[in-house]
Amino acid sequence: MTWLTGILKDWAASDFAWRFRTSPPVIFATVVFLALIFCAAAADIIAPHNPFDPATLEIMDSRLPPAWLEGGTTKYLLGTDEQGRDILSSIFYGMRISLLVGLAAVLFSVTIGVLLGLAAGYFGGWVDALIMRLGDVQLSFPTIMIAFFIDGVAKIVMPVAMREEMRFYVVILAIGVADWVQFARTVRASTMVERRKDYVAAARISKVSGARIVLTHILPNTIGPVLVLATLGLGVAILTEAILSFLGLGMPPSQPSLGTLIRAGNDLLLSGEWWISLFPGAALVLLVLSVNMVGDWLRDVLNPRLR
Amino acid sequence: MISLLATRLTSVVLVMLVVSGLSFCVFNFLGDPVNNILGVNATLEQREELRVALGLDQTTIVQFWRFVERAAVGDFGVSYRNRQPVIDLMLVRLPATLELVLTATLTALLIGIPMGIYTALRPKGLLSRIVQLVSLLGISMPQFLIGMLLILIFSVELRWLSAFGRGETVRIGWWTTGLLTVSGLKALIMPTITLAVFQISMIMRLVRGEMLEVFRADFIKFARARGLSDRAVYLTHALRNSLLPVITVVGLQIGSLIAFAIVVEAVFQWPGMGLLILQAIEFADFPVMSAYLAFVGFSFVMINLIVDLTYLLVDPRMRVK
Numbered sequence: 001m002t003w004l005t006g007i008l009k010d011w012a013a014s015d016f017a018w019r020f021r022t023s024p025p026v027i028f029a030t031v032v033f034l035a036l037i038f039c040a041a042a043a044d045i046i047a048p049h050n051p052f053d054p055a056t057l058e059i060m061d062s063r064l065p066p067a068w069l070e071g072g073t074t075k076y077l078l079g080t081d082e083q084g085r086d087i088l089s090s091i092f093y094g095m096r097i098s099l100l101v102g103l104a105a106v107l108f109s110v111t112i113g114v115l116l117g118l119a120a121g122y123f124g125g126w127v128d129a130l131i132m133r134l135g136d137v138q139l140s141f142p143t144i145m146i147a148f149f150i151d152g153v154a155k156i157v158m159p160v161a162m163r164e165e166m167r168f169y170v171v172i173l174a175i176g177v178a179d180w181v182q183f184a185r186t187v188r189a190s191t192m193v194e195r196r197k198d199y200v201a202a203a204r205i206s207k208v209s210g211a212r213i214v215l216t217h218i219l220p221n222t223i224g225p226v227l228v229l230a231t232l233g234l235g236v237a238i239l240t241e242a243i244l245s246f247l248g249l250g251m252p253p254s255q256p257s258l259g260t261l262i263r264a265g266n267d268l269l270l271s272g273e274w275w276i277s278l279f280p281g282a283a284l285v286l287l288v289l290s291v292n293m294v295g296d297w298l299r300d301v302l303n304p305r306l307r
Numbered sequence: 308m309i310s311l312l313a314t315r316l317t318s319v320v321l322v323m324l325v326v327s328g329l330s331f332c333v334f335n336f337l338g339d340p341v342n343n344i345l346g347v348n349a350t351l352e353q354r355e356e357l358r359v360a361l362g363l364d365q366t367t368i369v370q371f372w373r374f375v376e377r378a379a380v381g382d383f384g385v386s387y388r389n390r391q392p393v394i395d396l397m398l399v400r401l402p403a404t405l406e407l408v409l410t411a412t413l414t415a416l417l418i419g420i421p422m423g424i425y426t427a428l429r430p431k432g433l434l435s436r437i438v439q440l441v442s443l444l445g446i447s448m449p450q451f452l453i454g455m456l457l458i459l460i461f462s463v464e465l466r467w468l469s470a471f472g473r474g475e476t477v478r479i480g481w482w483t484t485g486l487l488t489v490s491g492l493k494a495l496i497m498p499t500i501t502l503a504v505f506q507i508s509m510i511m512r513l514v515r516g517e518m519l520e521v522f523r524a525d526f527i528k529f530a531r532a533r534g535l536s537d538r539a540v541y542l543t544h545a546l547r548n549s550l551l552p553v554i555t556v557v558g559l560q561i562g563s564l565i566a567f568a569i570v571v572e573a574v575f576q577w578p579g580m581g582l583l584i585l586q587a588i589e590f591a592d593f594p595v596m597s598a599y600l601a602f603v604g605f606s607f608v609m610i611n612l613i614v615d616l617t618y619l620l621v622d623p624r625m626r627v628k
Contacts, residue, residue: 137322140607142563149600152588157337239449246451247573247585266455266574270470274459281452289447 019301029293036287040096047089048077057084063268066275079275082268087275090261091283097257098287101171102238108176109237110230113183118214118222120184121191132188135181146178147240151249164252171250175240179233183226190222228302231295235288242284258284315615319608326604331374334384334597383598388590393598396583402482403473404579407571408564410499415506416557420550422507423514428541430519438511445508450567454501454574461497468497471576498575502567506560513556517549524548551622558614562607 011017020026039046050056062084065071069079078087120128138146151174158166194200195218203213244250245259246266253260258280265277341354341363349357358364365373377383383393426435462470474490476483485491521527522545530540569581576582580599587595 133321136318137325140318140322140562140611141603142566144563145566145603148566148569152584152596153333153337155588156591156593235447242449243451243570246449247570249588262451262455266451269455269458270463272463274463277455278452278459281449281455285444285448285452288449289444292447 016301023297026293026297029290029297032286033290033294036095036283036290037099039092040099043089043092043096047086047092048075049086049089051085051090051093063273063276065273066279078279081264081276087279090256091258091280094256094258094261094280095283095287097168097251097255098238098241098259098284101168101175101241101251101257102234104172105175105179105237105241106230106233108172109179109233110183110226112176113180114187114219114223114226116180117184117187118191118219121188122195122210122214122218124192128188131184135184138178139181143175143178143236144240144243147174147244148247148249150174150177151244155249164254167250167252168255171241171244174244175237178240179237182229182233186225186229187222190225191218194218194221224302228295228299231298232292235291235295238284238291239288258287311615311619315612319612322608323604326608327375327378327601328371330378330597330600330604331371333593333600334374335370337593378598378601383601384594386587386595387592388586388595393594396595397580397598397602398481399483400578400580400583402484403577404565404568404572404581406485407495407498407502407577407579408561408568410495411502411506411564412557412561414499414503415510415560418503419507419510420514420553423511424518424541424546426511427515427518427522442508442511445504446512448504450501450505450570451574453504454497454571457497457501458574468493470497473578498571498577501574502564502571505567506557506564509560510553510557513553514549517552518545521545521548551618554617554621555614558610558617562610565603565606 020030061076061080062082063080066077066079066087076086076088078091080086081090116131120131151170154170154174155163158170191214200213200217203217208217241250241257242259242262245257246263248263251257251260253264256264261280262277262284265273265275265280268276341349341357363370381394383397385391386393386396389396422438426438429435458470461468469490472494473485474492474494475488476485476491477487485495527540527545530544535544565580568577568579569584571577572579572581573585580602583595584599586592587599
């Protein structure tokens with residue numbers, strides 16, 4: 001275990017750790033983010049109720065206000081929805097789906113973006129022109145619009161029986177495809193710098209294949225800025241998913257994300273039952289805000305040039 | 308300058324080609340134009356006859372060209388859902404969305420620029436700090452939540468404003484406007500704020516950042532050395548140079564406002580193009596989707612082009628060479 005304590009000691013003495021220790025807002029945001037991840041991951045254990053188990057739902061308990069308002073009970077801290085589901089538990093489970101979709105979508109767009117960026121930067125010529133012009137065309141439209149269209153068309157084209165269970169993957173695909181360009185651009189730029197360096201020439205002379213040079217030699221040297229962009233992209237992806245779900249194009253009510261919960265509560269807003277939609281909304285804002293603060297800080301510390 | 312124009316025009320053509328290709332795919336391959344016109348109960352002979360009449364027996368390229376020709380004069384076929392020409396449906400909804408987007412842009416400029424100037428001039432003031440904190444929230448909050456909060460406060464609790472619709476409208480030719488009646492203007496308030504909050508925050512941060520940058524430039528030092536008043540230095544010299552990037556960003560943001568108008572229209576049941584496309588997706592109304600795609604593509608391309616040209620006009624450095 002000595003190597004582990006060694007690594008930890010090195011890390012604690014690093015510039016990075018020092019800048020982390022000396023910026024209280026970021027510590028706070030990180031703690032909030034980790035706490036939210038914990039709530040989402042451990043929803044099965046820590047949620048006071050299981051919103052997916054119809055046996056535990058009592059219709060008499062529907063639309064109860066939060067505990068501190070008149071008519072609320074401590075059994076349901078943040079109140080209940082139309083079918084008597086506990087809002088707090090729904091938020092934990094919903095956050096899990098929001099986070100999973102967001103992470104998967106970012107991973108997907110990073111994969112597409114990095115591969116296309118490497119190809120464009122390494123091979124140049126018409127490959128580069130094709131990929132980057134495609135990116136230019138896509139960038140003239142907002143991400144949300146592209147995700148909206150992919151999602152909308154996929155929703156219709158799919159056979160009815162598969163629609164609900166495939167939603168998860170369709171949403172990930174839609175958001176992932178909509179957001180690859182920024183990763184491709186960054187990777188392309190650093191690949192074009194790297195490929196002229198001596199170590200690449202050395203690898204070429206040693207008859208290493210092109211694909212191997214790109215993936216094992218160049219890729220590790222281009223990935224730094226991508227990680228920072230990916231953190232910032234996570235906030236955008238979670239928000240995009242929430243918007244799609246709010247419009248009824250994202251996650252279905254059988255697998256509700258935070259956006260789906262807000263959509264469901266939106267109809268009850270006019271009758272004054274604000275807690276059904278606004279508590280999941282507050283959770284969403286907290287999640288996105290903490291991700292964005294950590295992402296902004298990472299960008300400033302690791303790569304100020306990305307600003 | 309000529310070469311710059313040429314690159315811009317090439318990219319316009321490229322984008323329009325991709326967009327019309329996608330729009331054509333939605334119209335032709337996802338939708339079934341024959342069913343669209345005849346309904347499901349037509350006989351095989353009738354179908355074949357119509358296929359030939361519509362040119363569906365031709366090659367895809369020829370069909371694509373015909374689609375573009377018809378789209379250019381606004382003919383996108385008939386809506387599956389209410390059997391009206393798509394172009395009519397679009398024209399009825401267009402004024403609502405455009406009025407919403409334009410008032411939101413105007414609001415964002417009128418509030419964002421002065422706030423940006425103020426926070427740049429007094430970066431340590433209490434009001435500046437509050438404004439900055441609020442703007443951070445404005446950037447992180449999804450629009451639909453802002454809209455729902457407004458509805459909760461002004462419609463449910465205070466009962467001042469109606470939570471949905473456009474209010475009374477006045478017809479001027481084919482254009483219906485809500486800007487001329489009291490109820491129309493009142494109905495516009497909450498959707499406009501909802502749509503503008505993000506823009507206000509962004510313009511404010513942009514103007515502030517640019518002004519702080521410009522303050523460090525040499526020509527500001529010279530202006531001070533010449534003994535010009537603070538007012539002249541800040542508002543004439545600094546502000547003019549800070550507003551250049553604002554033009555680009557505001558122009559490009561009008562495009563994303565059209566996208567986010569879908570969300571705002573869903574929250575406030577605003578009868579614009581956004582609600583139209585949401586209903587079209589729900590009912591698999593492909594001609595409407597195809598037309599909307601073409602409309603969005605065309606407006607974005609035009610906005611980008613206008614922004615580039617404005618830049619040429621405003622920034623003398625771009626005109627040299």
